[in-house]
Amino acid sequence: MQTITIETQHVPVRVITGGAGAPLLYLHGAGGVTAEDPLLQRLARHHTVYAPLLPGYGDSAECAELRDMLDITLHYWDVVEALGLKDPVIAGHSMGGMIAAEMAAIAPHDVTRLALIAPAGLWLDDHPIADIFAMLPFEMPALLFHDPAAGAAAMTAGLNIDDPKFLQTYLVANARQLGMAGRILFPIPDRGLAQRLYRIRAKTVLVWGDSDRLVPPVYARAFQKGIAGASLVSIPEAGHMVVAEKPEAVAAAIEALG
Amino acid sequence: MKFTWFNLMPWPYLPDDFREKNRSVWVDIDQRLFDPAKSHAVYNTYMDLLEYAGTLGFDGIGVNEHHQNGYGIMPSPNIIAAGLARGKSDAAIVVLGNSIALYNPPIRVAEEFAMLDCISGGRLVAGFPVGTSMDTNYCYGQIPSLTREKYQEAHDLIIKAWTTRDPFAFNGRYNKLRHVNIWPRPIQQPHPPVHIPGGGSVETYDFCIDNTYSYSYLSFSGYIRAKALMQGYWDRVAERGTPDTSPYRAGFAQTICVAETDEEAERLYAPHVSYFYNRCLHVHPGFADAPGYRTIKTIQTGALSQYAPPRGGYANLTWKELTEQGHVIAGSPETVRQRMEELIRSLHVGNIFCLMHVGDMPADKCMYSTRLFAEKVMPKLRGIFPEHASDDRFWCKPLETRVMPDSLPPSPARAPESVGA
Numbered sequence: 001m002q003t004i005t006i007e008t009q010h011v012p013v014r015v016i017t018g019g020a021g022a023p024l025l026y027l028h029g030a031g032g033v034t035a036e037d038p039l040l041q042r043l044a045r046h047h048t049v050y051a052p053l054l055p056g057y058g059d060s061a062e063c064a065e066l067r068d069m070l071d072i073t074l075h076y077w078d079v080v081e082a083l084g085l086k087d088p089v090i091a092g093h094s095m096g097g098m099i100a101a102e103m104a105a106i107a108p109h110d111v112t113r114l115a116l117i118a119p120a121g122l123w124l125d126d127h128p129i130a131d132i133f134a135m136l137p138f139e140m141p142a143l144l145f146h147d148p149a150a151g152a153a154a155m156t157a158g159l160n161i162d163d164p165k166f167l168q169t170y171l172v173a174n175a176r177q178l179g180m181a182g183r184i185l186f187p188i189p190d191r192g193l194a195q196r197l198y199r200i201r202a203k204t205v206l207v208w209g210d211s212d213r214l215v216p217p218v219y220a221r222a223f224q225k226g227i228a229g230a231s232l233v234s235i236p237e238a239g240h241m242v243v244a245e246k247p248e249a250v251a252a253a254i255e256a257l258g
Numbered sequence: 259m260k261f262t263w264f265n266l267m268p269w270p271y272l273p274d275d276f277r278e279k280n281r282s283v284w285v286d287i288d289q290r291l292f293d294p295a296k297s298h299a300v301y302n303t304y305m306d307l308l309e310y311a312g313t314l315g316f317d318g319i320g321v322n323e324h325h326q327n328g329y330g331i332m333p334s335p336n337i338i339a340a341g342l343a344r345g346k347s348d349a350a351i352v353v354l355g356n357s358i359a360l361y362n363p364p365i366r367v368a369e370e371f372a373m374l375d376c377i378s379g380g381r382l383v384a385g386f387p388v389g390t391s392m393d394t395n396y397c398y399g400q401i402p403s404l405t406r407e408k409y410q411e412a413h414d415l416i417i418k419a420w421t422t423r424d425p426f427a428f429n430g431r432y433n434k435l436r437h438v439n440i441w442p443r444p445i446q447q448p449h450p451p452v453h454i455p456g457g458g459s460v461e462t463y464d465f466c467i468d469n470t471y472s473y474s475y476l477s478f479s480g481y482i483r484a485k486a487l488m489q490g491y492w493d494r495v496a497e498r499g500t501p502d503t504s505p506y507r508a509g510f511a512q513t514i515c516v517a518e519t520d521e522e523a524e525r526l527y528a529p530h531v532s533y534f535y536n537r538c539l540h541v542h543p544g545f546a547d548a549p550g551y552r553t554i555k556t557i558q559t560g561a562l563s564q565y566a567p568p569r570g571g572y573a574n575l576t577w578k579e580l581t582e583q584g585h586v587i588a589g590s591p592e593t594v595r596q597r598m599e600e601l602i603r604s605l606h607v608g609n610i611f612c613l614m615h616v617g618d619m620p621a622d623k624c625m626y627s628t629r630l631f632a633e634k635v636m637p638k639l640r641g642i643f644p645e646h647a648s649d650d651r652f653w654c655k656p657l658e659t660r661v662m663p664d665s666l667p668p669s670p671a672r673a674p675e676s677v678g679a
Contacts, residue, residue, distance in 0.1 A: 062554075067404060067431075134285075134396060134544040171557050179403035179550025186548070187399045 001035035008078040011063035016051040019044025023088035026051040027096030030181040039247040052079045056180035069191035073102040091115035105196040113257040114202035123190040146211040146239040197226030204230040207253045209238030262318035262352045263311030264611045268329040270618035272537045282542035283328035285396045312347030314632035320352035325397040329538035336370045343378035350654045355385020360398045363433045364412035368419040375444035379660035387455040395548040403550030420449040458487045459556035463494040472652040474509035480584035481601035488605040506652040509609030515588035516630040523588045528577045533617030591634035
């Protein structure tokens with residue numbers, strides 16, 4: 001895996017890329033993604049993977065011009081254009097799944113295969129999604145992982161939280177990343193996708209961890225209701241971070257799209 | 259010096275075990291702790307206290323805006339200010355302020371502030387805070403990383419609405435208005451003085467410097483901890499080549515309690531100070547600072563949120579620590595005078611927002627403390643900056659002749675004779 005920079009209309013974009021095979025565009029969730037990500041590694045076996053970072057994530061430049069869902073959806077189409085991709089498989093996790101669904105809804109003839117992994121984007125009053133923006137770091141693992149202890153260990157590996165310098169770096173990264181994610185997800189992760197889902201023509205698979213406590217599996221049914229013919233792959237012993245907990249099973253579900 | 263008597267309007271009936279049983283005084287505070295029938299007396303007492311302060315020679319009486327907040331029952335400060343604007347006092351009505359990014363469209367603020375200025379006879383001092391993250395993001399749902407852009411646009415629209423005499427179109431990003439033409443408009447020209455509450459961001463320093471607005475630091479942690487932040491502001495004022503360093507370019511909020519002696523101050527006020535610092539400031543840290551609310555530049559300067567508690571939290575602070583570390587200035591008139599003088603000189607501030615109603619303090623204690631401050635402390639602090647005494651850029655300019663609330667003629671017994679028309 002390597003990280004390249006491509007130019008787009010509004011901002012240079014950092015893209016993690018590698019592997020061989022048909023192109024696959026992977027859109028990360030609010031936590032971001034790195035070149036070491038187990039799912040990207042696994043997908044690269046059969047695909048040329050492109051994982052663009054949302055502006056502000058990792059070492060990528062921020063972009064003040066991307067304010068709302070339409071800006072961001074079109075920005076990702078600019079990324080596809082800049083990478084020169086034709087009909088890539090589009091897969092997205094959580095916030096990235098929401099963006100992927102928007103891309104497929106706005107340009108239904110340009111997406112034939114779509115994988116939405118625990119996507120955000122819908123809101124059910126009877127199943128409110130927790131406010132991740134009001135949570136403290138130590139509260140996150142229980143929400144995100146099937147196995148919170150293992151999740152907590154993975155989230156804090158190599159971090160020295162008593163070091164003030166680390167703390168400032170952490171606060172800056174958090175402000176850059178979640179600041180941008182907030183334009184998509186804050187305060188409620190619903191930007192009207194429900195009334196656009198019907199436009200999606202892609203063969204669509206929904207992938208969900210059975211113990212997802214952030215976007216509970218009941219949301220899978222809501223997506224299925226909106227997208228004609230969408231199939232569901234439920235993965236046991238996996239939470240919202242199914243991409244980290246069960247990368248093999250997630251990759252298999254994506255590859256089954258053909 | 260300008261002294262404004264300020265009331266945050268805390269809810270005085272938070273239970274003893276509030277900290278233990280509740281995660282936050284703000285945003286998701288338990289509704290059941292508010293008693294509307296009891297609030298009738300609370301509101302009226304608080305407004306009476308503000309008016310009382312207005313009779314004692316304070317330069318201003320002040321209110322502010324908070325939402326879903328156990329220590330501030332003023333989601334609309336303008337409603338309280340309207341009540342105060344009718345009073346007979348000469349004190350400025352200091353609304354510090356309206357969180358302008360929350361008003362849709364923000365010309366509502368231009369209109370209401372104009373009404374307050376007209377009703378009060380030009381006594382309005384207008385505050386435009388960005389609003390805390392709790393209020394703006396968590397209660398009112400504004401997207402954190404767009405809040406400042408929206409705030410900026412709201413500011414530009416309000417000032418333009420105040421200063422433009424013909425209808426104009428405003429094609430903003432967040433506000434599309436074809437016919438802006440506010441009616442009424444403020445008495446004060448070109449517009450009422452503006453104070454900007456800030457928490458240490460360089461952008462806000464520059465905003466104040468560029469527009470000749472007064473920068474206020476509304477902290478609850480006192481003047482000693484505020485030194486670095488205010489120095490940052492004054493350094494910026496110097497760096498930008500600002501023509502003067504008038505202390506009225508800055509304001510500071512300070513909790514103050516006065517008694518006859520230091521011992522009496524502790525005996526009278528310690529429980530109420532403890533109520534404020536232990537219960538009222540019990541804010542869930544997850545609400546203090548939504549990611550994207552503060553700019554990267556501000557985080558990099560190391561300025562913490564003003565709602566970040568001291569290490570170990572306020573709960574562990576004793577009266578002695580709270581007073582010695584300057585969170586609270588309390589004691590005899592002479593003790594308070596000394597500490598206030600130290601505050602005013604060390605921070606170089608001309609506007610003091612006196613937080614004199616503290617926590618669940620009852621009216622009689624509050625009046626006692628307020629009167630002692632007004633009579634025995636304030637006069638001795640008045641002349642601290644004689645070279646800036648004529649600087650009136652940051653204060654209101656009332657009409658020379660104002661009507662009073664009882665200005666109606668005697669009740670007419672028969673049809674009045676019409677004159678003119």
